[in-house]
Structure formats: C-alpha cells, structure tokens
Amino acid sequence: MKIDLNSDMGEGFGRWTMADDDALMGLISSANIACGYHAGDYAIMDHTVRLAKEKGVGIGAHPGLPDLIGFGRRTMVVSDTDMEAMLACQIGALQGVAARHGHRVTHVSYHAAFGTMANENDDRALRLVRVIAALDKDLTVFCMPGQPTERAAEKVGLKTHTLFLADRAYTAAGTLVPRGQPGAVIHDLAGVRARVRQFLEDGLVTTIDGVRMPVKARSILVHSDTPGSLEIAKAIRGEMDACGAVLTPAHRLND
Template sequence: MNPTSATRSVDLNSDLGEGFGAWKMGDDNAILEIVSSANVACGMHAGDPHIMARTFSRAKELGVAVGAHPGYPDLWGFGRRELPFSATEIEQFVAYQVGAAKGISTYVGHPITYVKPHGALGNLSQVDETVAGAIVRAIAAVDRELVLLTFPDGHATRIAKEMGLRTCAEIFADRAYTAEGRLVSRKLPGAVLHDCEEVAARVLRMVHAGGVETMDGTLLPMEIGSICVHGDSPGAIQMAAAIRTRLTEAGIAIKPFA
C-alpha cells in the first residue's frame, strides 16, 4: 500500500525485543507507545522467550501489531554478519524462529501477523535469490497467512508473490540508500542518519513522492507500506516520535499494515 493513495495511511515499525537475559537493548516500552508494528527478535540474533512474552504482551495492551524478526544465529554479531549457511539451514532456522514467535505470541493472546527478516539475513534477501527463497519457503511452511515485510524491489518480494504470499514494502527512515536502492553499508560514513528533524522531514518527502532519496540526491521510485526506525539507534525514541508527528500533521495516519 502506498500512502499517497486515498487511504492516506502508513505503518511505522521498529525492531524490538533485542535484549538477551539481563542485557537490555533500547527502550522498548517507549518505542511501543509510538509505532504501529513491532518486529520482535526470536532468540537467535537477540531475544529470549521471556523478553518475547513481555514485548508481545505490552504490544497487545497498546494495540500494536506484532511480527517475527528472525535473523542469523549470531548473538555475538547481532545478526549483522553474513554467515555461510546453506539454503536448507536457512529454511530451518527461520522456520524455528517464526514458530517460536508464533508460539509465544499466541501464548500471550496476541498472535504475530507478519515476518520481517533481520540484519544481514534481510539485506541478503533483497539481492541473493537463494537466501530469499529459503526465507519465503520457511514462512510458507509455518503459516501462509503471515505477511512478509521486506524490501519492495528484492528477490524475497518477488518469490513471495510467486508463491502466493502477501507482502508489505518497507523503507528505512534512518538509513541511507545507494543509487541502486540498496542500504548503504554500515561500515561507510553516512550510512546511519541521526538528526531527528532532518530524518522526519526526509520521511515525509519520501512518502509524498512515493520513493526513497538516495545518497546522490536523486529520488528512486519505490512502494512504501511501512517505515522502519531502528530501536537500537541512539535517539530512536525521539526520532520515531518526530516521524510520527511530522506524518500525522501532514494528514497521514499511522496504522498497522497487517
């Protein structure tokens, strides 16, 4: 769904539940007051059953939609490193994580409605057909009613549609884009954006224009159904609030896509 249509709405999501045991990442309770969808870590790049249950429960209280946020089994690297798993291994660890999220969310009475791959796994699903196919097959095997939240122009979106799964196109508020529509590597300067008001203004421009602004200053047409603010970024709460305020003041409602 593109918010430039008559519905004038868009989803605002964040990656949450990314602590582990006694270790905390970000202020999930504060972010949940702002976003309309929460992507909850499933225990492999971050998260554990207790954090998942608390996050799903609080999202239920606030009317925030929830989804599984599976990543590479890589606590040490926070799921942001590309690891040499086979397609079958990826299918199995994604199915494992989606199943865990489905189980815990059902346990608290607020079932997941979508899946958003995390970090390196998600980035590869845009450009690597093997990885993308493994992710989509895993989702389909667990629950074909789940929506895939991912890049609008990647292999995962195409494969999901070919397999009859619903998709939602996501852009990133706080990340820079290359001229090809890929996220700029976090290893490069300027990859992550930090100024809340500048990011909010940029998001509004992109929503109105129906595309993303690239690092070279051009607009790349792209479907926008959901906007992600990373919950682990410094100033994430202020940034999410600024984006929500800027969009709602422009008459664009913040609503879950699923």
C-alpha cells in the same frame, strides 16, 4: 492515507537492554520481535508480545542468524537447509508466545545478515518464503522493493509490504548504504523529518548521491538500536500526524 510505523524490538538479552521498547511501543503500529538468535530471549519475547497486545500493536517475527556477539550483522557460512530450519524455529517460537497471550503473528521481517543472505539469489529467497507459507499462508513478508524476497513471496502467494527506512541512507540503485560508510545511518532529527515528509507527500527519497528516487512503500521502519531511536520515532510520528497519515498496523493496511 494509512501508513504503518514499525520497529525492530526485543533486541536485548537477559539483563542487557538495547532500547526503550516500552516507550517505543506507544508510538508504533507494528513490532518486529527478535526471536532469540541475533538477540532476544524467552522472557524478552514474552514481555514484548504482552506489551504489544496491550497497546494494540501488530507483531511479526524478526528472524536473524545465531550470532549474539555480532548482533546478526555478520554473514555466516550456513546451508540453505540450515537457514530454512532457523527461520521455522524462530517464527514458531514467536507464534507460541503470541498464542499464550491471545495475540497473533501477522508478518515476518528478516534481520540484517539473514535478510542479506536471503536475497543473494532467487532460489534461496524462494526456499525461505516457502517455509513462511508452510507455517501460515496469511503471513505478510516485509521486504525492500525489487528484491528477490519480494518476487519469491509473491510467487508463492504471500502478501508483501515494502519498507521505507527513515534512519538509513539510500544509494541511487535503491539499496541501502552499507553500515560503516559515512552517512549510512541518519541521526539528525531534522533530516529524518524532511525525509519522512518527502516520502509521505511526494513518494520520494533523496539518495546519498542527491538523486530524488521514487519509493514504493506503506510501512516506515525505525531501527530501535539506532542511538536516539525514541526521539527518531517521535519525529516520524510528528511528520505523519502533520501530513494526515493514519497510523495503521501492517496487517490492516488493506482493510
């Protein structure tokens, strides 16, 4: 079975780094690259794209709200028109950097509050995926199963890949446990391994309430800003190898 392992990357700023992106790049198959709004800058974007090209890793835009202090995790009062412009600006910036290095942006994965706001209603979700389609109809949209973004992307003819979040707890409703609540972020490596094994072998995840719930996904996400993200990624790769999963960039999953 082909499985994509992706990570949010390039989320430093200037001299500040968030994670060991260089080491993570050797473990993953797709990188979701911050585009300068919630994190990242021109130099970090350039380095991350170049490294991904060298490692054969697929790249995608990871657009967020313009909130460096809050790391894009705080909702903002902005219009749908502003969100459309933000999205186009960030994807376009990464496309330019990628072209310089002979690489290509193949997917879009919303960051934190931008994704939450995108999924607040069907109309906004549709407006945003139309922006993506206008930039490149071959772009794949990363999303959570059953969200407005998934339905909207399919409506405009964009491919989607739904995600399994190995380091985040799920509710019985299929949503993520909000950050800040106990158990929302999973740091225990044995727990991560067990979750990945259950997902790969049975297509299930055990929710924070103890419910075994089906998960429709072929891409596993690990957040690089989670403390110990490098060790988490290594644990996931170990389980993938043990289960016979073939590491595959998201844009090649259907080849």
